[in-house]
Amino acid sequence: MPQRILVIGAGFAGLAAATSLANKGYDVTILEKNSMPGGRARVFQANGFTFDMGPSWYWMPDVFETYFARFNKKPSDYYQLVRLDPSYKVIFGPNEAIDLPAGLENLENLFEQIEPGSALQLRTFLTQASYKYKVGINNFVWKPSRSIREFLSLKLLYDVTRLDVFQSFASHARKFFKHPRLLEIVEFPILFLGATPANTPAMYSLMNYAEMALGTWYPMGGMYEIVKAMVSLAEEKGVKLLLNQNVQQIEIAQGKAKRVITNQGIFEADVVVAGADYNHVDTNLVDPPNRNYDENYWQKRVMAPSSLLFYLGVNKRVPRLEHHNLFFDEDFSVHAQEIYETPRWPTKPLFYASAPSKTDSGVAPYGCENIFLLIPVAPDLQDDDATREYYFNLIMDRLEAYVGEDIRSHIIYKRSYAHRDFKNDYNAFRGNAYGLANTLRQTALLKPSMKNKKVNNLFYTGQLTVPGPGVPPSLISGLVVADEVAREFV
Numbered sequence: 001m002p003q004r005i006l007v008i009g010a011g012f013a014g015l016a017a018a019t020s021l022a023n024k025g026y027d028v029t030i031l032e033k034n035s036m037p038g039g040r041a042r043v044f045q046a047n048g049f050t051f052d053m054g055p056s057w058y059w060m061p062d063v064f065e066t067y068f069a070r071f072n073k074k075p076s077d078y079y080q081l082v083r084l085d086p087s088y089k090v091i092f093g094p095n096e097a098i099d100l101p102a103g104l105e106n107l108e109n110l111f112e113q114i115e116p117g118s119a120l121q122l123r124t125f126l127t128q129a130s131y132k133y134k135v136g137i138n139n140f141v142w143k144p145s146r147s148i149r150e151f152l153s154l155k156l157l158y159d160v161t162r163l164d165v166f167q168s169f170a171s172h173a174r175k176f177f178k179h180p181r182l183l184e185i186v187e188f189p190i191l192f193l194g195a196t197p198a199n200t201p202a203m204y205s206l207m208n209y210a211e212m213a214l215g216t217w218y219p220m221g222g223m224y225e226i227v228k229a230m231v232s233l234a235e236e237k238g239v240k241l242l243l244n245q246n247v248q249q250i251e252i253a254q255g256k257a258k259r260v261i262t263n264q265g266i267f268e269a270d271v272v273v274a275g276a277d278y279n280h281v282d283t284n285l286v287d288p289p290n291r292n293y294d295e296n297y298w299q300k301r302v303m304a305p306s307s308l309l310f311y312l313g314v315n316k317r318v319p320r321l322e323h324h325n326l327f328f329d330e331d332f333s334v335h336a337q338e339i340y341e342t343p344r345w346p347t348k349p350l351f352y353a354s355a356p357s358k359t360d361s362g363v364a365p366y367g368c369e370n371i372f373l374l375i376p377v378a379p380d381l382q383d384d385d386a387t388r389e390y391y392f393n394l395i396m397d398r399l400e401a402y403v404g405e406d407i408r409s410h411i412i413y414k415r416s417y418a419h420r421d422f423k424n425d426y427n428a429f430r431g432n433a434y435g436l437a438n439t440l441r442q443t444a445l446l447k448p449s450m451k452n453k454k455v456n457n458l459f460y461t462g463q464l465t466v467p468g469p470g471v472p473p474s475l476i477s478g479l480v481v482a483d484e485v486a487r488e489f490v
């Protein structure tokens, strides 16, 4: 009889782990607390609008290709991708905005107009970034990072020296570009990694390669199409997906996880793979002697930001918005300090506005705009309705000033989402949105480990372990943990 594997959580990592394990012949069941799969990438419909709840940037299409290729499939078997052009708009003030075009030649022209000589600099910067991307994505991110031995090869050590692991992204970028606008543009993708450019290794210029060379894409129908594709593939491989199963305890005896107890029943297991937030599993589902890390460890982790989100249905089109719009019209260093150094609600936050209805008429009724607003904020803040409303008006003032028209009186649907929702819906540690920050001290071997040190058959996957936050890394995390399980439990 094949070994029974229970996967906790149907986010990207849990779905990827379950599908890969089922494909290897195991008997796999996913236990998901919510009424739909997808985790942070769930979707909801209201008043004719379809709102993706979390991710909106489809980057690194090659990782999705790799994922589906494992099962002899392609993304195009499930959804249609379109490349966005412009990739995104950066708004520096009511009268100043830059559209980032798709295609390297167009980007070089744009850079050259802003800072003479920077086209060539961009080419060199991206050549180095391309090397980092290839080594990083083809090699490092696939390491389970359970032992230093994985990194002890001459080739890898040589690669590490060329990866700029010990230099900060901020100082690396300043060797190439001087103009503040160009620096803001190249530093933007680093914000995805949950730390400031000064605290992020220069290795992550691989994100610039991903964004500028590989492009920004959109799956028609919305980001949830990826989840639907993954669920369909998982079920085709025989994975049983059980929803509304809130796991309350992993029962452990003699160093082995034996049973998983949910609000609905008891499930026997030979192996448990936890794809729910690592801290939640280790602190709330495992008894104290068997935890991988203590409270002190978690208190010292640097979390990526949480987010205050607004989902808006607007009964008219807003011509001046693009699909992705970054409002960089305030000082990022102050906002960053209010996220990382002295965590508090920000005084003048940067924010992001997405309008997928610009590309996809299916996500809003005819003549309407679907708008998603995101303010990155420190984790664990006091989250109440009055504060949410204060920030809503603060950013709407700036949004309306830029688009040059009233939006507020055209809102026919509005929902907000922040810390307390992340905690309630996903058991998110400190209400985090994107897991752990990708600082040097929280990279590879220094991330929470994929395997429990005391419980032989308990593994972890997802954005709080290797390789890190984001949809592509979460997919990789699921595949890597499945290979680890298969290596040990034949």
Ligand SMILES: Cc1cc2nc3c(=O)[nH]c(=O)nc-3n(C[C@H](O)[C@H](O)[C@H](O)COP(=O)(O)OP(=O)(O)OC[C@H]3O[C@@H](n4cnc5c(N)ncnc54)[C@H](O)[C@@H]3O)c2cc1C
Pocket (backbone or CB within 6 Å): 008, 009, 010, 011, 012, 013, 014, 031, 032, 033, 034, 037, 038, 039, 040, 041, 053, 054, 055, 056, 057, 058, 059, 245, 246, 247, 248, 275, 276, 277, 280, 307, 309, 374, 425, 426, 427, 433, 434, 435, 461, 462, 463, 464, 468, 469, 470, 471, 472, 474
């Ligand atoms: C607002 C927002 C915007 C983002 N934007 C982007 C983007 O544009 N591009 C990008 O690549 N990434 C983006 N990300 C990051 C990306 O969405 C995440 O890194 C990724 O979805 C994490 O997947 P996961 O499987 O690790 O975790 P999750 O998606 O959190 O999945 C964990 C699952 O475990 C379940 N669970 C928790 N506790 C239990 C329990 N006790 N019992 C059973 N089930 C449980 C949860 O319900 C959830 O379904 C964004 C994230 C957010 C929140």
